[in-house]
Amino acid sequence: MSESPAPVVLKLGGSVITEKDAVETVDRERLAALAAPVAEYDGPLVLVHGAGSFGHYHADAHGVSRTEGSRDAGAVRDITGSMRALNDAVVDALADAGAPAVPVHPFSFGSRDANGELSLPVDAVASMLAEGFLPVLHGDVVTHAEKGVTILSGDEIVVRLAEALDADRVGLCSAVPGVLDEYGAVVDRVGSFEEVAAALGGSDATDVTGGMAAKVQELLALSAPAYVFDADGVGPFLAGSSPGTRID
DSSP states (O other): OOOOOOOOEEEEEEHHHOOOOOOOOOOHHHHHHHHHHHOOOOOOOEEEETTTTTTHHHHTTTTTSSSOOBHHHHHHHHHHHHHHHHHHHHHHHHTTTTOOOEEGGGGOOOEEEEOOOOEOOOHHHHHHHTTEEEEEOOEEEEEEEETTTEEEOOHHHHHHHHHHHTTEEEEOOSSSSSOTTTTTTTEESSSSGOOOOOOOOOSSSSSOHHHHHHHHHHHHHHHHHHEOOGGGHHHHHHHOOOSSEEEE
């Protein structure tokens, strides 16, 4: 029996698939356009999407972040409910394009210990891949010992999945065509955070997960090559080329 090919992990940024300045508004035209190349991909693929104008809004309203927690069950319902609504829209768009997409909600199985160390078992995701499904995960909250719940970013999920599944390649589709230098030009390759630290700032809109700086720091921890690109890079990335910025 031949060995299964290593999966690809792709993240669609929340700012790409939603209208970030309009609360809980999906950019359905953009989402449909992105779903097409994803559905055409012939191989094991895991997709993660960000929160955009859905979860970020509620997390900010309740004061929940990656470090600040809440024991308010209403806050948990607001954030997770918003993210499940967005996840439904993403899964539906992928299904309409012909992809075997299925929803996976991290709050149900992720957790952090008192030191903030993340536990995110991926056995179920690996089984979904083996059975020909396209698992679709999303940024969420997770139970955090001594803090209630805190934010689990899509970027953290991408890194954990890529490590545990021994991913071949990792792609992050963002609102910009790559990591930008001080002059707004795309950096071809990033090998250390210090190379781009001066140029990186936070997101313009409400973002409780750290913006581009956090993305780069998360991706530098991977052994697999990772790429940051905009919506136009999704098709080329899935076709095997190297759009945007390579991070390794």
